[in-house]
Amino acid sequence: xxxxxxxxxxxxxxxxxxxxxxxxxxxxxxxxxxxxxxxxxxxxxxxxxxxxxxxxxxxxxxxxxxxxxxxxxxxxxxxxxxxxxxxxxxxxxxxxxxxxxxxxxxxxxxxxxxxxxxxxxxxxxxxxxxxxxxxxxxxxxxxxxxxxxxxxxxxxxxxxxxxxxxxxxxxxxxxxxxxxxxxxxxxxxxxxxxxxxxxxxxxxxxxxxxxxxxxxxxxxxxxxxxxxxxxxxxxxxxxxxxxxxxxxxxxxxxxxxxxxxxxxxxxxxxxxxxxxxxxxxxxxxxxxxxxxxxxxxxxxxxxxxxxxxxxxxxxxxxxxxxxxxxxxxxxxxxxxxxxxxxxxxxxxxxxxxxxxxxxxxxxxxxxxxxxxxxxxxxxxxxxxxxxxxxxxxxxxxxxxxxxxxxxxxxxxxxxxxxxxxxxxxxxxxxxxxxxxxxxxxxxxxxxxxxxxxxxxxxxxxxxxxxxxxxxxxxxxxxxxxxxxxxxxxxxxxx
Amino acid sequence: xxxxxxxxxxxxxxxxxxxxxxxxxxxxxxxxxxxxxxxxxxxxxxxxxxxxxxxxxxxxxxxxxxxxxxxxxxxxxxxxxxxxxxxxxxxxxxxxxxxxxxxxxxxxxxxxxxxxxxxxxxxxxxxxxxxxxxxxxxxxxxxxxxxxxxxxxxxxxxxxxxxxxxxxxxxxxxxxxxxxxxxxxxxxxxxxxxxxxxxxxxxxxxxxxxxxxxxxxxxxxxxxxxxxxxxxxxxxxxxxxxxxxxxxxxxxxxxxxxxxxxxxxxxxxxxxxxxxxxxxxxxxxxxxxxxxxxxxxxxxxxxxxxxxxxxxxxxxxxxxxxxxxxxxxxxxxxxxxxxxxxxxxxxxxxxxxxxxxxxxxxxxxxxxxxxxxxxxxxx
Numbered sequence: 001x002x003x004x005x006x007x008x009x010x011x012x013x014x015x016x017x018x019x020x021x022x023x024x025x026x027x028x029x030x031x032x033x034x035x036x037x038x039x040x041x042x043x044x045x046x047x048x049x050x051x052x053x054x055x056x057x058x059x060x061x062x063x064x065x066x067x068x069x070x071x072x073x074x075x076x077x078x079x080x081x082x083x084x085x086x087x088x089x090x091x092x093x094x095x096x097x098x099x100x101x102x103x104x105x106x107x108x109x110x111x112x113x114x115x116x117x118x119x120x121x122x123x124x125x126x127x128x129x130x131x132x133x134x135x136x137x138x139x140x141x142x143x144x145x146x147x148x149x150x151x152x153x154x155x156x157x158x159x160x161x162x163x164x165x166x167x168x169x170x171x172x173x174x175x176x177x178x179x180x181x182x183x184x185x186x187x188x189x190x191x192x193x194x195x196x197x198x199x200x201x202x203x204x205x206x207x208x209x210x211x212x213x214x215x216x217x218x219x220x221x222x223x224x225x226x227x228x229x230x231x232x233x234x235x236x237x238x239x240x241x242x243x244x245x246x247x248x249x250x251x252x253x254x255x256x257x258x259x260x261x262x263x264x265x266x267x268x269x270x271x272x273x274x275x276x277x278x279x280x281x282x283x284x285x286x287x288x289x290x291x292x293x294x295x296x297x298x299x300x301x302x303x304x305x306x307x308x309x310x311x312x313x314x315x316x317x318x319x320x321x322x323x324x325x326x327x328x329x330x331x332x333x334x335x336x337x338x339x340x341x342x343x344x345x346x347x348x349x350x351x352x353x354x355x356x357x358x359x360x361x362x363x364x365x366x367x368x369x370x371x372x373x374x375x376x377x378x379x380x381x382x383x384x385x386x387x388x389x390x391x392x393x394x395x396x397x398x399x400x401x402x403x404x405x406x407x408x409x410x411x412x413x414x415x416x417x418x419x420x421x422x423x424x425x426x427x428x429x430x431x432x433x434x435x436x437x438x439x440x441x442x443x444x445x446x447x448x449x450x451x452x453x454x455x456x457x458x459x460x461x462x463x464x465x466x467x468x469x470x471x472x473x474x475x476x477x478x479x480x481x482x483x484x485x486x487x488x489x490x491x492x493x494x
Numbered sequence: 495x496x497x498x499x500x501x502x503x504x505x506x507x508x509x510x511x512x513x514x515x516x517x518x519x520x521x522x523x524x525x526x527x528x529x530x531x532x533x534x535x536x537x538x539x540x541x542x543x544x545x546x547x548x549x550x551x552x553x554x555x556x557x558x559x560x561x562x563x564x565x566x567x568x569x570x571x572x573x574x575x576x577x578x579x580x581x582x583x584x585x586x587x588x589x590x591x592x593x594x595x596x597x598x599x600x601x602x603x604x605x606x607x608x609x610x611x612x613x614x615x616x617x618x619x620x621x622x623x624x625x626x627x628x629x630x631x632x633x634x635x636x637x638x639x640x641x642x643x644x645x646x647x648x649x650x651x652x653x654x655x656x657x658x659x660x661x662x663x664x665x666x667x668x669x670x671x672x673x674x675x676x677x678x679x680x681x682x683x684x685x686x687x688x689x690x691x692x693x694x695x696x697x698x699x700x701x702x703x704x705x706x707x708x709x710x711x712x713x714x715x716x717x718x719x720x721x722x723x724x725x726x727x728x729x730x731x732x733x734x735x736x737x738x739x740x741x742x743x744x745x746x747x748x749x750x751x752x753x754x755x756x757x758x759x760x761x762x763x764x765x766x767x768x769x770x771x772x773x774x775x776x777x778x779x780x781x782x783x784x785x786x787x788x789x790x791x792x793x794x795x796x797x798x799x800x801x802x803x804x805x806x807x808x809x810x811x812x813x814x815x816x817x818x819x820x821x822x823x824x825x826x827x828x829x830x831x832x833x834x835x836x837x838x839x840x841x842x843x844x845x846x847x848x849x850x851x852x853x854x855x856x857x858x859x860x861x862x863x864x865x866x867x868x869x870x871x872x873x
Contacts, residue, residue, distance in 0.1 A: 034565065042590050082577065091546050091581040097591025097599040123565070123573050130566050134780035138788040141562040142693055145793050147749055152793035154755040161736075161757025161785065162792065170782065279668060281626045386749035464592055473558075475586060475630070477593070 002222075002400020003411040003423075004148045004389070006246055011220040013384040016150035018374040019136055019163075021216045021226070022171065023143060024402070025367040026132035029178060031405035031471075032307070032360040033129070033186060037115075037122035040353060040468045043461060044193050045107060045115040048100040051087060053113035055080050062114050065192065068184040070121055071114070079117040099461045104453075107196055115193070118185055129178040132171050132367075136163075150386035155378060172371055179364040182357075190357040191329050194350045195336030204349030204466040206448030207302050208235030210309035211431070213251075213410075214243050215403040216366060218373070222246035226366055228317035229310065229403055231298060235347055240316035243401075252399060255410065255426060257294040261435035264294070269438040272412035272424040273397055293474075295434035295443060296426050304444040305407025305431040306470060308346060308355035314362070315343065325361040329354055349448070352469040391418035404428055406471050429473040445470060454480070546578070547708045548611040550603060551585040552642055554635040555628050555662045555671055556617025559694040560653040561587050567697040568781045575701070580708065583611070586630070597631045604645055612704060613646035613685075615639060615674045618655040618662045622670025639674060640681045648707060649674060649687040652700050657689035657721075658801035665806075675720065688713055689720045693798035693805075696777050699725040719801075721771070729816055730767035730795055733775040735785075736760065749792065760789055761813065766797035766804075768815035 005012060012020075055077040062071030086092075099105070107115070130140050136153060137143030145152045156162040194201070209232070216226035223245045230242035231250075243251045258269045265278040282289045297303070314322035326343065333341045333354070346355055394417065401410040407428035414422040434443035445467060454460045460480050553561075564572050576582040583603035589596050603611070617635075620627035625636035643649050651674045654660035662671035675687040690700050703722050706714045714722040731737065739745070739759035746754035747762055761768070767789060774787045774795070788795050794810070797803030803813075 039587070086577045089546065091548075093576060093581045093583055094585055094589045096583075097589055097595040099591070099595075120573060123571065127566055127568060127571070131780055131782045134566075134782050134786050136791070138791040138793055139696075139779035139786065140566060141559045142798075144788040144796070145791050147793075150749060152749045152791065154750055154757075154792050156755040159755065159757055161790075162755060167785075279627070281623065283626075383755070384750060388748060459595065 001146050001148055002246070002402065003398045003413040004400075004415070005398070006400050007396040007398025007413055007415050008148075008389055008391070010149055010389050011387055012217075012222075013150050013382075013387060014218075014220055014377055015155060015374065015382060016385045017217045017220065018370055018377065019151050019153055019385070020146065021370045022367065022374070023133050023136050024215065025363045025370060026129050026175070027140070028405045029129045029182065029360055029363050029367070030126040030133070032356050032363075033122050033126045033182070035356060035405070035471045036186060036190060036353065037119045039471070040465075041115055041119060041189075041193075042095075042098060043465045043468055044105070044197060045119075046100055046102075046105040046112050047083065047095060047098065047116055048087075049105070049107070049109045050112035050116040051080065051084055051109075053080065053109035055113070058110045058113040058117070061110050062117075065114075066184045066188045068180075068188075070185070071117075076113065076117050079120050080113060082120070083116060099459055102459060102461050103455050104461050104465075107193075111192065111196065115189060118189055121181070121185070125178050125181040128174050132174050135167055135171055147386060149389045150384075153385055155383040155385060157378070168371075168375065175364070175367045175371060179368070182360050182364050187325065187329060187357050187361050188332065190354050191332035192336055194341075194345075194354050195333045197350055198333075198337045198339070198341070200350035200465070201341070201345040201348045203452055203462075204352070204448040204469060205235075205347045206446075206450075207304045207442075207444040208347055209233050209298065209301050209303040210235070210312050211298050211303040211305050211408055212310040212313045213401040213403040213408040215401075216370065217246075226369065227310075227362070227403065228314050228319055229408070230313050230317070231303070232309070232312055232316060233299075233301075237312060237316040237343075240313060242313075242317060246400070251401065251410075254299045255296065256300070257296045257424075257426065257430075258438040259294055260438045260440075261289055262291050262294050263289050267438075269297075272399070272410070272426055273414055273422065275422070275424050277424070291433075291435040293430050293434050294426075295437040296431050297437055300439075302434070302437060302441055302443045302447075303431060305428050306352065306356075307359040307405075307407070308352045309407060310403055311355040311358050311362075312343075312346065319362075321362045321365040322358065325358045328361075329358050349452075349466045349469045356471070391415065393417050395421070406473055407431060427473070429470075432470045433472060433474065445472075457482070546581040548581045548583050548603060548607040549614060549704070550583050550600065550611050550642060550646070551614040551616070552635070552638060553586050554615065554617030554619050554639070554656065554674075555669065556653065556655055558587055558616075560616040560700075561585070563694040563697040564700070566780055567701060569698075570701065580704065583607070593631070604642065608645045609647060611646055612707065613642050613649045614652055614704075615643075615649060615656045616652045618659050618671035619674060619677045620662070620669035621672050621677060622668075627669035636677060639677055640683055643674075643678055643683050643685050646685050648713060649678070649685050650700070650703060650707075651675060651687055651689045653695060654691045654693050654798060654801075654804060657691035658719075660693065661805045663805075686713060687720055688716065688722065690725070691721065691799040691801075692772065695799065696725070696772075696774065696779060698777055699773070717771075725773050725777075726771045726799065728771065728773070730770050730772055730774055730789070731815070733773070734767050734789060735775060736789060746792075754792060757792075760792070760794045763794045764796075764808070764810035764812060765789060765794035766800070766807070766813045767795045768813040768818075769803055770795055770797040770800045770813075772799045 056073055059071055059073040059076045133140040133143060137145045154162045157164050211231050212229040214225035214227060214229035218224045218226055228242060230240055232240050241250065256269050256271055257275060260267050263279060263281045265280040284290050311322060311326060315326055330341055330343065345351055396415045399410055399412045401408060409428055410426045412424045413420060432444040436442050448466050449463060452466050453462050457480055570579060584600045591599060619636050619639055621636055625634035628635040630638060651657045655662060656674045658673045659671050662669060678687060688703055690703060703714060714724060717723055717726060736759045740761055744753065744758040745762040746758045746760055778786045780786055785791060796809055
């Protein structure tokens with residue numbers, strides 16, 4: 001959508017920007033909650049150990065850590081009974097293959113139980129915030145309200161078939177409800193896991209060139225943003241360079257992708273507008289082609305993307321909500337770990353998980369301000385939601401970026417006489433999961449696994465911790481070999 | 495506790511509901527599926543049996559949207575479903591174990607529940623070049639589908655991709671993306687297949703199908719495309735809250751125009767409701783109340799459930815209505831035009847009204863192919 005608007009230099013009405021922003025923020029909040037509790041936490045939390053916990057001690061621990069009202073003894077006990085009944089049924093389903101009792105699992109039964117309790121509660125809150133997406137986007141997943149030039153939601157406070165006061169206040173109510181959970185549960189739980197696994201601040205750093213997109217545009221042209229973004233080379237926040245607008249050449253001119261090690265025909269390094277995608281599968285070839293993923297670079301180098309990159313960029317840009325929640329997170333970790341933990345600890349496996357929660361809390365503040373901005377704009381009498389596009393003859397090129405839950409997403413389009421001539425998507429997991437590039441430099445996943453501990457090669461849980469910390473949007477295979485190159489085990493991380 | 499959870503219907507609670515609420519839930523479900531009220535008790539019995547029915551889920555060329563849709567379901571919720579109603583044995587995204595541990599669990603479950611499990615498939619099956627475009631643990635998903643479907647009691651294809659090919663099958667279909675039922679037919683696998691198309695489908699269409707099967711040990715009534723009639727038995731157009739505007743000739747011509755802001759019909763914006771079979775306007779999405787579906791918020795339906803429409807016909811190309819029943823007595827919003835019926839006029843107006851954006855340029859072609867199929871497929 002944004003790539004076409006960029007190609008046409010089409011402005012997007014402010015209402016449409018704000019409606020899109022609300023959907024992006026609500027969707028990302030759901031995504032971050034689900035990633036931590038349902039796709040990553042069980043790498044760190046032992047559910048079987050949780051069954052042995054004292055429910056009262058667990059509730060006390062929860063109440064000590066947070067003012068959250070959902071940590072009562074009765075609530076914790078109900079969750080534990082539910083899990084006991086499930087395990088007692090003998091049908092363990094998706095949990096049967098877990099790494100319970102693994103030597104790398106270190107939390108006490110009570111901490112495990114508190115996390116398991118929140119695992120169940122989190123399902124409810126991710127559903128609630130998704131309702132914001134559904135109200136505006138018609139349904140979720142796969143929203144159906146965005147259009148080139150705006151959104152398809154008519155605003156009419158005096159109609160029963162449009163975005164009206166009832167719908168707007170439903171959205172507000174949901175934002176507040178879920179914000180409470182994010183601030184008082186998610187932020188606290190990730191800080192606790194980080195504190196109890198403090199040694200993991202030394203693991204999984206990988207690539208420290210960070211790239212993220214500015215997002216939540218606050219004008220019709222995309223020149224001011226509620227959330228800053230940009231580039232940090234070599235992990236040095238003082239070298240932060242912002243991406244300033246939808247037309248900033250700094251981003252547009254510095255993205256390339258290589259297919260030297262990817263299953264596509266050829267061996268090139270190209271700007272997305274010049275690329276093609278012609279599959280040529282060879283099976284796994286260690287020193288040649290070994291992945292369906294292309295290998296993107298920014299200024300010729302691999303870059304890490306995702307909430308960590310975004311949080312570091314926003315922090316470097318002096319973004320107040322980011323500073324507030326990052327400080328709160330680091331202070332909580334320091335208190336629980338009994339040692340001062342600074343922002344440098346974020347360059348790690350556990351740092352990526354912590355940064356995701358910081359970003360989720362920042363999104364809560366942002367959702368509130370976006371909602372207020374929408375109400376304020378409607379109050380001014382502006383009900384415009386759409387600018388119709390016109391497609392001139394000739395060739396237009398465009399690109400659009402978005403700070404998606406897993407990091408910067410960019411789409412690149414070439415339009416010729418009103419038809420798509422080329423379209424390339426450079427997606428977040430491509431940046432992180434890409435194979436070695438044309439210079440044979442490894443991407444973030446590969447680099448982050450160097451030095452990663454593995455206690456039991458048959459059950460390499462620690463490898464999953466690092467790969468899952470990126471929140472992969474795809475299944476990838478990690479092959480564990482011994483020194484004689486005999487494959488011990490293949491791990492599929494999803 | 496165990497007895498309470500899985501014991502007879504005489505206990506105080508069943509599956510965490512009070513007995514009364516549980517029966518109410520099952521009755522609501524039964525009515526939702528067009529069954530007699532008494533069927534509710536049968537549903538309740540089936541889901542409280544000693545062993546939870548096993549389900550294995552195979553993901554092919556997919557985006558995980560179908561799984562995500564279940565994360566959003568409220569009745570029952572995902573946790574209720576997998577902790578208390580079924581036993582989800584294998585699912586790549588939700589499985590806690592990975593790699594070797596995941597594959598071992600899959601083969602163990604297939605052996606343990608041979609002939610008894612439901613196989614759910616999301617994503618299309620790439621068949622070109624012997625299926626190398628999607629592999630799991632070194633095997634093509636094409637071979638995994640055959641292996642897993644052979645020993646299944648039934649296959650449920652969730653989403654348009656596994657039902658009819660979906661977005662990966664769009665021209666030029668570089669991977670030979672095919673629906674599950676076609677691959678199974680070609681390989682001689684006789685296991686029955688139900689299709690639940692949609693992108694993603696409404697989770698309640700999937701959940702109700704699975705719970706129907708678990709309860710009655712048979713599949714719900716299907717149409718000629720193996721879709722459950724309770725969900726796909728009628729055109730969207732037949733249940734649309736904007737239908738009166740269509741019949742009266744009141745149309746939105748552009749997003750945000752006065753007619754759009756009054757909630758008029760979206761036919762001229764390319765709405766595919768008149769040729770798409772689905773229950774979107776009555777089931778709605780995500781339990782957020784009225785208007786929570788594409789047409790309800792103001793966006794034309796693009797026919798995501800319908801083969802040959804979704805991902806095939808441009809967004810703003812006018813629909814080819816399956817059957818028209820234009821009322822001749824209604825007045826028009828634009829008086830002073832030729833005295834033909836509004837329905838026919840709506841059709842003709844599609845030529846002029848739909849030219850929005852690049853896609854609109856190609857829009858005119860759709861009308862020439864108006865489907866003559868006027869036979870009522872609805873119930």
